[in-house]
Amino acid sequence: MAGPVQPSQRAHWQPGYWEVADSKGEHGPAPQRLEASVILPERCALWKKLELFFDSIGMEGYAYGRKEYRDMSVEEGWAQAYAAWAIFMTLMAEPYNFPPPTSTSAGITPLLSGHLEQVELLQNEERASFRSSLSDIQACSRRLLRDWWEGAYQHPSISGFARSFVAASGQLNLHHLNRNAPLYHENLFSLFDAEFNPAMYRTGTSRGMSGNRRLAYDHAIAQHAAYLLYLKLSPQERFEVDDLRGPKYLEPAYDICPWLVSDTKRSGDPDRLPFYLWDRVETRTVKVQELLDGGYHVSYTCINHTWGRWQKLTPPVYVCGVDDWMVPENEIFEVKELPKILAGAPVSTRFVWFDLICIPQDIHNRLYLIEVSRQAIIFQRANSCIAWLNTVDSWRSTEAAVRWLCLNYMHRGSQKGYYDTEAPLLQAEHEANTKIELIVDSQTFTPWFSSLWTLQEACLCPNIILCDKQWQALSIVPGYVVTLNHLTTLYSINQEAYFPDRLPSTDWPLGPAQFSWIQRVVFGTQNRATRTSIMAQGQTRKCRDRRAEAIMSVLGVTDWHESYVKEHGKPPPDTDLVLGTYPLVFVREAAAKMGSLFYMSTQPSVRMSGLDQVSGSMMPFGPPGHENMTLVPGLDEDWYHDSIDHPSLAEWEIRSDGSVKIFEVAILRSSERHYDEPLEVILNIASQEGGNEVLATALQAWLKLVPAGEVRVAISLCKMSYVHSGLILEGVHMSESDEMVLRSIGSWDTREDIDFPPGEKVNFTVV
Numbered sequence: 001m002a003g004p005v006q007p008s009q010r011a012h013w014q015p016g017y018w019e020v021a022d023s024k025g026e027h028g029p030a031p032q033r034l035e036a037s038v039i040l041p042e043r044c045a046l047w048k049k050l051e052l053f054f055d056s057i058g059m060e061g062y063a064y065g066r067k068e069y070r071d072m073s074v075e076e077g078w079a080q081a082y083a084a085w086a087i088f089m090t091l092m093a094e095p096y097n098f099p100p101p102t103s104t105s106a107g108i109t110p111l112l113s114g115h116l117e118q119v120e121l122l123q124n125e126e127r128a129s130f131r132s133s134l135s136d137i138q139a140c141s142r143r144l145l146r147d148w149w150e151g152a153y154q155h156p157s158i159s160g161f162a163r164s165f166v167a168a169s170g171q172l173n174l175h176h177l178n179r180n181a182p183l184y185h186e187n188l189f190s191l192f193d194a195e196f197n198p199a200m201y202r203t204g205t206s207r208g209m210s211g212n213r214r215l216a217y218d219h220a221i222a223q224h225a226a227y228l229l230y231l232k233l234s235p236q237e238r239f240e241v242d243d244l245r246g247p248k249y250l251e252p253a254y255d256i257c258p259w260l261v262s263d264t265k266r267s268g269d270p271d272r273l274p275f276y277l278w279d280r281v282e283t284r285t286v287k288v289q290e291l292l293d294g295g296y297h298v299s300y301t302c303i304n305h306t307w308g309r310w311q312k313l314t315p316p317v318y319v320c321g322v323d324d325w326m327v328p329e330n331e332i333f334e335v336k337e338l339p340k341i342l343a344g345a346p347v348s349t350r351f352v353w354f355d356l357i358c359i360p361q362d363i364h365n366r367l368y369l370i371e372v373s374r375q376a377i378i379f380q381r382a383n384s385c386i387a388w389l390n391t392v393d394s395w396r397s398t399e400a401a402v403r404w405l406c407l408n409y410m411h412r413g414s415q416k417g418y419y420d421t422e423a424p425l426l427q428a429e430h431e432a433n434t435k436i437e438l439i440v441d442s443q444t445f446t447p448w449f450s451s452l453w454t455l456q457e458a459c460l461c462p463n464i465i466l467c468d469k470q471w472q473a474l475s476i477v478p479g480y481v482v483t484l485n486h487l488t489t490l491y492s493i494n495q496e497a498y499f500p501d502r503l504p505s506t507d508w509p510l511g512p513a514q515f516s517w518i519q520r521v522v523f524g525t526q527n528r529a530t531r532t533s534i535m536a537q538g539q540t541r542k543c544r545d546r547r548a549e550a551i552m553s554v555l556g557v558t559d560w561h562e563s564y565v566k567e568h569g570k571p572p573p574d575t576d577l578v579l580g581t582y583p584l585v586f587v588r589e590a591a592a593k594m595g596s597l598f599y600m601s602t603q604p605s606v607r608m609s610g611l612d613q614v615s616g617s618m619m620p621f622g623p624p625g626h627e628n629m630t631l632v633p634g635l636d637e638d639w640y641h642d643s644i645d646h647p648s649l650a651e652w653e654i655r656s657d658g659s660v661k662i663f664e665v666a667i668l669r670s671s672e673r674h675y676d677e678p679l680e681v682i683l684n685i686a687s688q689e690g691g692n693e694v695l696a697t698a699l700q701a702w703l704k705l706v707p708a709g710e711v712r713v714a715i716s717l718c719k720m721s722y723v724h725s726g727l728i729l730e731g732v733h734m735s736e737s738d739e740m741v742l743r744s745i746g747s748w749d750t751r752e753d754i755d756f757p758p759g760e761k762v763n764f765t766v767v
Helices: 046-056 074-091 108-120 124-133 136-150 156-167 174-178 183-196 208-233 288-293 335-343 366-372 375-381 396-412 422-431 452-460 484-496 510-523 531-538 547-555 559-568 584-594 637-642 647-651 699-703
Strands: 276-279 284-287 300-304 351-354 384-388 465-467 475-477 652-654 660-670 680-686 692-698 711-719 724-733 740-750 759-766
Touching (some): 074 136, 136 156, 156 183, 208 396, 208 475, 208 484, 284 288, 300 452, 335 351, 375 452, 375 547, 384 452, 396 422, 452 531, 547 584, 559 584, 647 660, 660 699, 699 711
Parallel strands (some): 300 384
Antiparallel strands (some): 276 284, 680 692, 724 740
């Protein structure tokens, strides 16, 4: 990989909850429709989850008296939120600090008492069925809100303000709740509003449910770590990690690789488990099927590392305990010592999965070919994951950088009076002004962050624990480990959050500033993996060959590989590579499974040269080592749960040179046509100087600005519940045929209520 790159300029998060509300807490009508067109029980707000549950068991008196939530006043919405929260926590069978209601204007007392009486009549099995019906993201939202409500890791008085505000059904002045609220409190209150207030379309922000959950989780990660560190550093406190109220560890509030089918509860199904595991007690490799036959409940830890670039050319050797194959040696560690090395790993499970001793390292071995396509299953099924960074000697500088990020968040995200952070922050700044251990020098990263194979594991397990050569875990304080997700979240929230006195990253100490490079090589310009970001990152990382095999499992694009292995008993040839990076058959399967999302990326340099010098403008990747790839901001996997692609996409054909042959397309607007109806859109366009421009404009007027002799076309790709999206193509007519040669220069989207344009037969080649 080439040297670390500077982070791209991304739009900052919107102003906070308080900055855009009036004195009553109203935000006005939402600028976009927030609810999905189809209610998804595993993703809907928790107040809707309650409604669906009580409907399913015939409790017809629920659902807020069947009043249309759009007709609710602000006070009625907060009364319903108070009742829903109390009922929800009762169903969860958890103790909670709940003040009595101070308002009866919205009928909150009879509403709450009547519903609680009905809840008390439910059978234990019915309550348990509700708890088990919560999806992972809904359960995480509940945990975050419970901790916030109880003040588990913020100043207790702040949570008290929130409890009294909700108990008063929102009739208190908003400033009673604000009190110069820290960002953590502000975002968790916004999450509470979104989850339990059925009138939140009047009081909530325009982030949508997924946005509220994700943002609240990011702030909770930062606050949780910062509060722990603050208490640990406080001279007035004698504090240990076990003393922290609330959890020691926060599970993700978002779906990890939501495009994959995850069924981790089927622990007894060998198809959902590795073929081999390493038994740390008997120090040998064991077949999982034999463990299942023996009645074992198979739980294991995945240990990830990188070694391929340092493989010795000498013959593989025997490792004691691995009887079915020989193990290749490498220059980093002595493989014969693996039983002893793994004995020191900080794991709580008897079994571990470690590639060298759990998969035969021979690409012609059928078991290898099968297991390499099942990496997603292997890592998702694991109890936990560890990254063994066996070239890192210690975490001294990295831990200092993490401490600065924690204290900077608390200092700038809270008003004076709550936390005395000035002196600790100054000390942390001095300690953090050194190069972190994850950066080798100005040109390279530590090997784990430059390997293509480890990209897959980082995306499958963002909560992977980072350990150095001696198995010491990266920590904030002893007992509180820092995962990869912690690192990227702490960096991004300090970089992007709406701080009143935000410190530009150019003024940060050296160590924290270097995390921008780490985020870039893991997740690209975003803070979590998407399929397009994985494909883009796959072109930049180190890999000897067969790049597609290193990421196909995390993408869920394995049919091409499995069918070839089944028919031929050997790996598919690594030939016919699109842009020299991935096999054509792999790319076509990826496009078929990803649909419109596959094409919604842009190269910032696509307009800096002539049309004849452009290649792959619709591909979410470039040639190996090509780093000038930026994914279009705003396109998120969460958007695509209820999206519909235009059927014309099925007629597109990807070719080896990276071009796309389009035989049918939905043209929304064209610079060559006249349209009576104006259409307002948001454009994200590659500029002629490089980089991207985002602008709101009338689409047809902008298309008409095309250079003389060229054509601009806005084509439609997909519709979601409230967004219609597509691409902007720019090019020329070929004089000797009816063909048009174009390049993709960006995307458009609109929230205007328009239908899909009909498909048209065309002869487009998009280079």
